Amino acid sequence: MGEAGTRTPAEQARAVARACRTATLATAMADGSGPYASLVLVAFDHDATPLLLISRLAEHTRNLEADPRVSLLCDGTAGFDEPLTGPRVTLQGHALRSADPQDRARFLARHPSAGMYAGFADFAFYRITVERAHIVAGFGRIHWIKDYLLDAAPALREAEADILAHMNGEHTDAVQLYATRLLGRSGDGWRLSGIDPEGADLVRGNDVARLGFDRIVTDAEAARAELVRLVKRARSTAT
Structure with missing residues (x-):
């Protein structure tokens, strides 16, 4: 949406997030030992809600089943000589299981190889209900965002x-x-x-x-x- 310099922080955050194939998912360890970060495949719904396909056998899934609060880091710094001058977005919210066939279709269209295991009994799709976002668009360009999601169409x-x-x-x-x-x-x-x-x-x-x-x-x-x-x-x- 327009040039980067004319975008609102929310538009910048959605642009960074939507371009990501993978993201870092942070959950709280179910045993109370501390935070846990892991790599996940990610897709995005029309309003920029993150979509995940994760296994119940994975540590992060066991964690969010006990505490659905999550953070998701979307890294847009690839190609920057100095990574800290590049954009990155952290999305905070709750991860909730989804049975919506449109979520499934959108995720598998972006990650067709995931179709090999999407039907396994231990895998399920999740939506992250984003409550706020934090974008670092470069040195000095840092914003907390409450209106991250786009209006439905x-x-x-x-x-x-x-x-x-x-x-x-x-x-x-x-x-x-x-x-x-x-x-x-x-x-x-x-x-x-x-x-x-x-x-x-x-x-x-x-x-x-x-x-x-x-x-x-x-x-x-x-x-x-x-x-x-x-x-x-x-x-x-x-x-």
């Missing part, structure tokens, strides 16, 4: 599956241009895995990329207009 959610099917079926060339021309990614076979009011997620194997929109879209027509505008920009960009 039910019309776009309803149209998402059709948009993805259309783009991945009829416009693979456009998706490839988004990845290579606009996002600087290499390789063939990029696909859209999700779309939300602020942008679209792209995947290629285990690689993920985030295509941000310049404006909020709330329905299929607005999404189509933004995707068309971005592919025109990509085609005008020198290889």
Whole structure:
């Protein structure tokens, strides 16, 4: 959503979070011995709520079943010569189990290899109900955020599956241009895995990329207009 310098702290925080494939999950040890941090795969719902797929056998799951309070660190510092000058976001809230098929579909679209074990009895999907966020966008740019979540766009959610099917079926060339021309990614076979009011997620194997929109879209027509505008920009960009 716009240039980084013009974004609100909440917009910056969502942009950093949505671009992450993995995150660090912090839970309180069930035995009271202290905090515990672990690496998890993460996806995000339309409003930027984090989605997890975790096993009951894992230490972090046993912890949050005893105490659902969690923190999730989303690290956006990759590629910075000095990591502490890069952005990172901590999301605080409660992790609650989810049986929503849309949560499952959105997570597996972003992490298709997780489909191999998503149906195992010990695995379950969780939503983190974010209560506040903390963003460090660089030295001196630090904010606590209470309005991290984005307003819902039910019309776009309803149209998402059709948009993805259309783009991945009829416009693979456009998706490839988004990845290579606009996002600087290499390789063939990029696909859209999700779309939300602020942008679209792209995947290629285990690689993920985030295509941000310049404006909020709330329905299929607005999404189509933004995707068309971005592919025109990509085609005008020198290889």
